[in-house]
Amino acid sequence: MMKAGEMTAIKAILVMGVLTLLLLWLLAEGLRYGLERRPKESVAASKTPSLFDGQRAYRDLETIVGMGPRPSGSEALDQLREFVKTELTKAGLNVWEHRFEAETPIGVLPMVNVVAKTEGTKPGVIILGNHYETKHFPEFTFVGANDGGSTTAWMLEMARAVGPKREGRSVWLCFFDGEEAFKEWSATDSLYGSRAFVAHLKESGRFSEIRAMINVDMIGDCYLGITRDTDAPEWLNQRIWRNARALGYGSHFLRASRSIEDDHVPFRTAGIPAIDIIDFCYGANRLEHEQNWHTANDTLERVCAESLQVVGDVIYHSLTDIDAYLNKLARN
């Protein structure tokens, strides 16, 4: 027989022993998990400098907007294309043009996609896409500082930031022509450039190289708020949003999600993991959006270099994580 006091002491020692063992086991597991996971799926650490320069992108945007309205088939779009090709070549990237004719409600138009290539060390391609033309509005002056302009300047700066070679998959920067509808948005009156490009890749046998597609649209809004893409694979949403949080940009990458038709759709329809990075609330609220989107108000004063920087940093770092995820897929 033992005294009650001795019993309590032994119980306490036993409980402490079990708790200590449990703690040690948890520590060991945590360490093992950390060692296994971290190198595979690292998230960019906060305040990691990115080579993307939002101010430089904004200066390009001023040049682009200075060219005036740039609808498909216009001289201004020819001028912009020359500027884009010159800047991409200066950045050391290989550039080629994909020319085609598009049957639009206003007639057959010559269109040109511009593609710049960063050579990767691994097989496979990640596409970054945008549209570089502005919507056809013959009745008023539409310079598309945000819609068409912001992403074109952003893509040029991304080309400089990523450079001609990178560790990981090749990146193709695709500047699509003819994203906008001429009359009413429909399956046949929209996305002329991206649809033609996917068809071209299939015909040329290169489609199987494409592993993922990120499209950017309207990312220059001074009131930047990017919604999650409802239809994108969760792993793509997660990697981009995780980087935004890690970089301290969580307030610009919202919890809300939305589904939008844009140049990523032809890729997604063809089975490629694709996501649209878009701020479809141009201005401080919905009322301002109605006043700014596809109107003469889409001008430079509503677009901010800081917004281009935020999306630049996030996508720049996300490319590394997307590569890591694709590596894991390839191994399994």
Ligand SMILES: [Zn+2]
């Ligand atoms: Zn538009």
